[in-house]
Amino acid sequence: MKKNPFLIVENFISPLLCETIIRDLKIDTAFPTVGQDGNPKSTIFASRLNSTRVMHEFDSVVEEMESRYDTEYMATHNLMFEWYPTKYKPTQLKTDGFMQKRDEGWVRYNLIDFTGLIWLNDFNDKPDFDPYFEVFGGNLDFPMFDINFKPRRGTLIVFPTAPNFANSVAPVEIGSLTQIRLQIRSERPYEFDKTQFEMNPDNWNLI
Numbered sequence: 001m002k003k004n005p006f007l008i009v010e011n012f013i014s015p016l017l018c019e020t021i022i023r024d025l026k027i028d029t030a031f032p033t034v035g036q037d038g039n040p041k042s043t044i045f046a047s048r049l050n051s052t053r054v055m056h057e058f059d060s061v062v063e064e065m066e067s068r069y070d071t072e073y074m075a076t077h078n079l080m081f082e083w084y085p086t087k088y089k090p091t092q093l094k095t096d097g098f099m100q101k102r103d104e105g106w107v108r109y110n111l112i113d114f115t116g117l118i119w120l121n122d123f124n125d126k127p128d129f130d131p132y133f134e135v136f137g138g139n140l141d142f143p144m145f146d147i148n149f150k151p152r153r154g155t156l157i158v159f160p161t162a163p164n165f166a167n168s169v170a171p172v173e174i175g176s177l178t179q180i181r182l183q184i185r186s187e188r189p190y191e192f193d194k195t196q197f198e199m200n201p202d203n204w205n206l207i
Contacts, residue, residue, distance in 0.1 A: 002198040006161060007068050009061055012156035013054065018120040019133065021050045022178055023027060025081055028132065032085035033111040040088050042169070045081040054079060054180060058156075065114070065158055065184075070196070072187040077112070084138055084177040090168040093143065096183050097161040106163035113190035115165075116158045116182030121175065123150035138177035139170040147201050151177060158184070162192035188206065 025045045032040035055076065062073045068134070095099070097112030117140065126132040139148040144164055149157060159165045169177065198204065 002196065003068055005165075005192075005194075005197040006123070006206070007061070007065055007156075007158040008206070009064075009156040009158075010152070011154050012118060013057055013154045015153055016029045017053065018144075018153050021047065021053075021081070021096040021180075022120055022133070024050060025083070025178070027083060027176065027178055030083060030085075032083075032088075036183070039086050040085045042088060043083045043085075045083065046078070047081055051079040054182075058116075058182070061156070061158075069160070069186075069190065071116070073192055074185045074187045076116075077183040077185070080181040080183075082177075082179050082181055084169055084172050084179075086088065086172055086174065086176055087178075088138075088169070088172040090141075090170065093159050093168050095163060095166045096181075098163055098166075100163075100166075106166075108189075111185055111189070112161050112183045113186045114158055115161055115186040116156055116180075116184055118156045118180040118182075119151040119153055120178040120180065121151050124175075129174065134175055135172060135177045136174040137170055137172040140167055141170050142167050145201050147204075147206065149206070151179070158182075160190060160192045162190075164192060164194070164205070187199075 096115045097110045098106045121135040141148040
């Protein structure tokens with residue numbers, strides 16, 4: 001049986017740690033930067049202490065990641081704590097390690113083989129809404145697969161940085177989204193081989 005190309009680990013970090021990180025970043029007092037189009041932009045924070053906490057947990061999934069992608073883990077770049085405020089709107093698709101050039105298509109520009117994302121908020125579209133820890137919107141969209149993932153607090157998702165996995169964060173309608181981005185490098189540059197994976201999203205076990 002072929003594998004799902006997404007590695008999903010629910011309850012990767014605890015709700016308490018999610019709340020601690022949001023409080024440490026002082027998200028409740030942050031003011032969004034506004035772009036030339038008048039829309040709020042995402043902001044990147046750094047946190048050495050919380051990076052250490054998260055990487056301690058990440059050690060437990062390295063073996064599973066290596067097995068799924070038939071690769072050898074090398075290192076993770078500095079963690080980025082990303083904040084997407086209310087009314088954020090995406091500007092373009094992106095994939096860590098690749099950039100899209102007008103005449104050349106997707107071109108590799110950095111030694112990043114996998115992306116990991118950890119959501120610190122829960123998606124909620126119900127009236128009983130907590131704007132501090134919940135978000136309406138902010139789905140992780142993969143247009144090339146026509147799928148999206150709703151934020152789920154404490155869940156880790158890992159996927160290759162190949163152009164197939166170009167993604168964007170959907171508009172944030174209510175509340176704000178905070179997530180942690182891990183840029184992961186393997187011992188050898190990873191080349192995504194779709195023949196090794198189940199490529200029909202209907203057959204994936206997604207959250």
